Amino acid sequence: MGIRMSFLWRAAALALAVVLVPAQAAITVVDLAGRSVTLPDKVERIILGEGRMLSALAVLEGSALPGRVVGMLEDFERLDPTGYELYRQRFPALQQVARLGRGGASFSVEEAISLKPDVAIFSLRGHGPDVNDAATLGRLQAAGISVVYVDFTKNPLEDTARSIELLGRVLGREAQAKAYLGWHRLEMDKVQSRLARVKQRPTVFLESRVGLVPGCCETLTHGMMGLFVEAAGGRNIAASLVPGVHGTVSLEFLLKEQPEVYIGTGIGNPASLAKGAASIALGAGVDASAAADSLARSLRRTGMAQLQAVRSGRAHAVWHHFNYLASNPAALQAMAKWLHPALFADVDPQATLADFYRRFQPIPLTGTYWTSLP
Template identity: 50%
Template sequence: MTRTLGLFLAAAVVLLAALPATASAQSRTVVDVAGRTVTLPEQVDRIVLGEGRLVSAIAILDREAPLRRVVGMMGDFAVLDPDGYALWREAYPEIEGIEAVGQVSPDSFSVEKTIALDPDLVVFGLAGHGPGTDHTTVLAQLEAAGIPVIFTDFFLDPLTNTPPSMALLGEALGRHDEAAAFLKANEAARERILTALEGVTERPDVFLENRVGLGLDCCASVGHGVLATMIEAAGGRNMAQPLIPGRTGIVSIEYLLTNQPDVYIGTAIGSRAADGHAAGRIVLGPGVPADLARQSFADALDRTGVRDLDAVRTGRAHAVWHHFFHGPFNVVALHLLAKWIHPEVFADLDPTETLEAVMLRFQPVALHGTYWTDAP
């Protein structure tokens, strides 16, 4: 990730947003993040979301009535981020009435239910809990029914693909100005990190433990893509990269004790999702009080072996809300990682201000809670 790439992407966003609104009197074409040229109807009033958590992206564009176009969505939002879903349900009870077109896996997606909802548009992600580009049968069935599908990406390569994804949605929904306002704030926040890291050659070793406490094994991590790209962009070296050939895998605590990380970072999900799972779960997210977040992190760091990591003993252990990496607000996580990895370079950086400027400003729901915490 370089500043040059950032400027290129910003230019690409402007070009995409400036595409002609119509290809004919009845339709128009867009190019999605998968590089597919898709013909859309002139008016998009009914949407099906291939991931429920995409409502946060739609809400950036339709803040006054964020659910008015959503007629169907996958069930991942309620299952995987129940704290956030509860705040949305409190503010917009109609979310409960949106038709479920699947659960939390791509194979659970129902083409039949989707077609029955008669959507003007289906929005998928390149990867995640809904169908991706490799689900060719699903795509063929929807296309045969005359339903256009576009791909966005806030997960595989979040920093690169968030700008064109939001520009694409702004074009599809006729919300160019709203998309541009968000992209301006997002780009300014990202550029602050990239500019400050120019000329910084030190790359501290960072170990990221993924969704701490979801399983009994220590320590789940990410080798390539997704969160790994964030570590690199924030000026760190992802220790799991040479150890995990794919996206995710396990790094043993014995390895970490022998090859000590300079910085330990755990990702965390919310309090309701912690019920019935392994001990040592870090709890962060919407509705989570600060004292619960701190105590849960302290308990997670007290696990056998983890407590003996130098980063834990010297106060260079931190935790961040996992769902920053599944939506358009990933630049908040970039600011946190950069400050934790290079505290001297970013001594004057306040991630709380980033949260306000890039996330809370563009969401219609009051997402109060605790989104990160540090070692006690």
């Protein structure tokens, strides 16, 4: 009897000890949509709402890219084929990553679920499923997939750092995220600290995706690269006319307002140049002379030569895809230097971009990412 009771007491004590051992706390993060998201214990399989996220993911994953990526959209290879090719050459395994569609409307929820991802990483807005796509969110959550929203386009200058910090927690790459955040603060401060004492801001017109469609003139204001104008110390002349993120203004408006500085965003490539398009060629695979020539040619469009900014040689272009890149402080520095050349005479945006690639990208820096009229 004594032996039996002793055994029962030991069994009860063991059971109690098991109960009292604290369970491993679930990791909960707050994403860029303000949602609390509980993550699985291990994040080993992820899908990307946009393929362009690979460049941001590389900040954290480095040479381990794309080991955890099991699915993504085709936007990266479609919108920036030369840049994507650099990643493909460095990581041939990208060819085996499932493609979930070309854009948001073609995103295949069924295939996404079949890949059994632990986490889906989507954008607040962009080319893939966004924060307004409640149906896709609901179906993925019902399948047990955690969904987190990041932002590299809606408010890139502020949300890029927040998104990298979030992804660092999601992927268990906090140290890599911390290193990037330190770099980001340092490079942003080179602009923000100096502009605090600037009183005169030149007027700027930002033309978006120059040459994509005939005519004039698509612009960005309260979002994407439209936000770079104010942050770089300029005054966006279309801000009061275009209340949203993007819109179109007339050539007559530009000729009447006469901005002091013109900045176009370039999405062209060597192939479009061969066809004689008016697009501005920038990005990987574009040399400096081709970029400058393409800007000059784009400004030969009707009426552009009559702009004060063009006549005074204050016409420039910057790569449109800085809308989506963690290297965007370099583009901000370039724009600040155009708007306030004396104030930023000692700032070297090209060195900033090279430093970003050296520290945070597993591919080399090649090509031209901004240009000016000679």
